[in-house]
Amino acid sequence: MRDASLARRLVRHRGALVGLLILGALVLMAIAAPWLSPRDPIKTAPRTALRPPGATYWLGSDQLGRDVASRVLHGARISLTVGLIAVSIAVAIGTPVGLVSGFYGGRLDAFIMRVIDVLLAFPGILLALAIVSVLTPGLTNVMIAVGLSAVPTYARLVRGSVLSARENLYVEAARALGSRDPSILVRYILPNVVAPLVVTATLGLGTAILAAAALSFLGLGSQPPLPEWGRMLSEGRDYLREAWWISTFPGLGIMLTVLAMNLLGDGLRDVLDPRLKP
């Protein structure tokens, strides 16, 4: 019942609806990429290099004659997967750390918070850069780096929610009735954490996709000939004068994906937990 009304409220939220529609289209593109693509995204055809967008090449062809439309379609797959895996890593590590830290408090909490303070001292993409440099460049390591660098954010968020949830009377009641810590954590504390976590993870998916594309743009992520949006942008950079389409369409793809996640995240926040509104 609650889920049904949640979905209805989300669809009634104008921003969230637009976000959902864009995201739906992107997911469809990603799933159906092999069937929708007019050509092989990797096969080169030097003779038809740098063709402008038109009837044969909808979005033009790149410096090696590859079809930009097919590459952008396949790129949606890579970007969405990379973002999803990175956020999953962050949530999977950050949630238990925050739960334990907030629930038990004391020295453990103090220690975990100091570690998180240190990790947060590396601003923005710098922590991900440092992790990639340790793990060596590559798309898998970019996912890990982007995921790990977001762990402090989630751990802090969960800890904050736990700190307020733990004071509830029903937690005390559960303890009085003899519930053990793990059961209290999962049954009574965790549900309080879900709403802010869903909102942050949705917004975080956009950030993760952006960060991963940025690392690939810098040459630290996906390697050629993979049709990854960030990499395509950096390859198109050298042909900006004669072939603007090589970098323009992948960039549009990244922006639309991040925009969709931001719209959806803002909408979810308004619907799930209006108190989180900045």
Added chain:
Amino acid sequence: MLTWILRRVLAVVPVLFGVTLAVFSMLFLVPGDPVKMMLAEFVTNPDQVAQMRAQLHLDEPILQQYGRFVANAARGDLGTSIRSRRPVITEIGENVASTAQLAVAAMLVAVGVGVPLGLLAALSRNSWLDVASMGTALLGVSMPSFWLGLLLIFVFSLHLTWFPATGGGDLRHLILPSITLGTIAAAIIARLTRSSMLEVLGQDYVRTARAKGLGGFSVVVRHALKNALIPIITIFGLQFGNLLAGAVIVETVFSRPGLGRLIVGGILSKDFPLVQGTVLFVATVYVLINLLVDVAYAYADPRIRLGRA
């Protein structure tokens, strides 16, 4: 106030120690032998490997290595770059001005565009102006800086030829990169200014000011904006850090010298001391800037300044 500042300064010390520990550990977290990884392209001669190990003091006990690392860093010695064989601090010194210039210019763009945009949206709440400014801000937040940079180069350098596309140096080289870097921060500041302003405009003292018959401008600027700016100061430090990190990308887009390109170049050429030194430098600067912002914040907020909070 003074005790508050002192406590805040002392709180930074363990964080900075943690940062040195994290950066120091980077070398030990490398899967496999870091020395072989760094040397891989050149040599596998055991003598050279041993020499490199000694040069990096990797043959000493780990605690001694860390002690040396911190002591050296405190004296400004961040080691020697493997590729250029020059002190890392020299390389940083040559590049820091360019990045600082870019970050400060981007901050000016961010505040100069973000605050008025948010103000405009808040004052015309729910009108088309509000929707348009917040729509612009949302686009700005979602815009990959590396794409925006390329679009700006395409329009303003290649077509209109108003600004150079790449390189560093004079003011003309600074305009496109600072717009590129400042856009996301401008969008974040605009959204924050709007919500902060809306909250303040609903306060009793604003109503009182209006009731006293003060003009709209005076109420907005002297009573509302002054208070609305307090949360914006806090985000200033955070955003400055994001600008420092974002410079990594923007410097690459515009082939502009700076700390960002130093780090990326270091990672690509497996020059570990260079990466470690530069990352440590940027993180330390970020921590210290946030400290300054906190102090400024305490000064701006009379509740802290007068020691009532």
